[in-house]
Amino acid sequence: DAGVTQSPTHLIxxxxxHVTLRCSPISGHKSVSWYQQVLxxxxxxxxxxYEKEERGRGNFPDRFSARQxxxxxxxxxxxALLLGDSALYLCASSLASNTGELFFGEGSRLTxx
Amino acid sequence: xQKITQTQPGMFVQEKEAVTLDCTYDTSDPSYGLFWYKQxxxxxxxxxxxxxxxxxxxxTEGRYSLNFQKARKSANLVISASQLGDSxxxxxxxxxxxxxANNLFxxxxxxxxxxx
Numbered sequence: 362d363a364g365v366t367q368s369p370t371h372l373i374x375x376x377x378x379h380v381t382l383r384c385s386p387i388s389g390h391k392s393v394s395w396y397q398q399v400l401x402x403x404x405x406x407x408x409x410x411y412e413k414e415e416r417g418r419g420n421f422p423d424r425f426s427a428r429q430x431x432x433x434x435x436x437x438x439x440x441a442l443l444l445g446d447s448a449l450y451l452c453a454s455s456l457a458s459n460t461g462e463l464f465f466g467e468g469s470r471l472t473x474x
Numbered sequence: 475x476q477k478i479t480q481t482q483p484g485m486f487v488q489e490k491e492a493v494t495l496d497c498t499y500d501t502s503d504p505s506y507g508l509f510w511y512k513q514x515x516x517x518x519x520x521x522x523x524x525x526x527x528x529x530x531x532x533x534t535e536g537r538y539s540l541n542f543q544k545a546r547k548s549a550n551l552v553i554s555a556s557q558l559g560d561s562x563x564x565x566x567x568x569x570x571x572x573x574x575a576n577n578l579f580x581x582x583x584x585x586x587x588x589x590x
Contacts, residue, residue: 365518394576403478403565403580404519417575449517453576461509461569461578465519 363388365466367452373472374442382437382469386454392416393435394463395427398449407450410435411458439471447473476501478566478581486587487556494541495551495584497566505571508549509578510540513563522564525549527571556588 366385374380386393392411396404406419410429424440433454439446449470453463477500487493499508506527511519525533525540533540541550553560563585567578 392576396578401582403567403582404578405580406577409576417573417577419577451517451519453519455576458576459571459574460576461507461567462521462524463519463576463578464521465511468517470517 365452365454365464367450367466367469369469370467371470371472373474375474376442376444378442378473380439380442380471382439382450382452382471384435384437384452384454384466386433386435386452387464390454390456390464391433392455392458393429393433394453394455395435395437396451396453397421398451398468399445400448404451407437409458416458442473444473447471476503476568476570476579478568478579480566480581480584482584483582484585484587486589487553487560489558489588489590490555492552492554493556493586495553495564495566495586497549497551497581499547499549499566499568501568501570503570503572507569507571508540508542509567509569510538510549510551511565511567511580512560513565513583515562519565523551553586558588558590561586561588 394409395407398404408427409417
């Protein structure tokens with residue numbers, strides 16, 4: 362069975378641009394969470410969606426938004442990119458909405474120049 | 475505020491030996507879960523072990539065990555019989571049950587290197 366897949370794996374953007382990151386959860390998983398991992402730090406929670414509804418939101422500005430589609434895949438959008446948005450963006454899926462046993466993808470590494 | 479502290483930036487262990495990775499946490503919530511994840515160089519986070527705040531016994535999963543000391547607010551990971559493939563970053567994380575969400579608070583991690 363396929364694990365969590367994310368695309369693109371690497372991308373380079375310039376300040377002020379917009380980026381869309383995509384995630385496909387494990388088949389049967391209805392919850393998708395997004396985390397940002399800055400170099401040298403642990404992941405930081407951005408959003409969680411379960412059954413297409415937002416279940417949680419971390420301490421991130423409104424430039425960050427996400428949505429979940431009927432097939433449970435998800436997109437993370439970041440507007441007006443800043444240098445500080447450079448990070449590994451991890452997507453995680455799970456069966457339940459309130460479990461810490463998450464299945465992560467390999468991430469999308471975003472570099473903002 | 476919730477906080478996870480991992481004070482060991484790096485650890486070395488000889489192959490086949492045991493190693494303990496330290497984790498302390500801070501929360502005033504009575505119901506929470508503690509997790510350990512492994513992150514190889516590929517980037518994905520791999521779930522290792524879970525301990526609930528009301529669990530009476532320490533969690534074990536194969537070569538992994540969690541030394542849970544609630545009064546000291548510590549949740550150390552013990553890896554027995556280390557293997558070369560255990561070399562990776564290890565993150566301790568906490569989830570507050572009241573949130574009803576998959577919001578994990580992660581520490582800064584410990585880089586484990588297994589020496590042949």
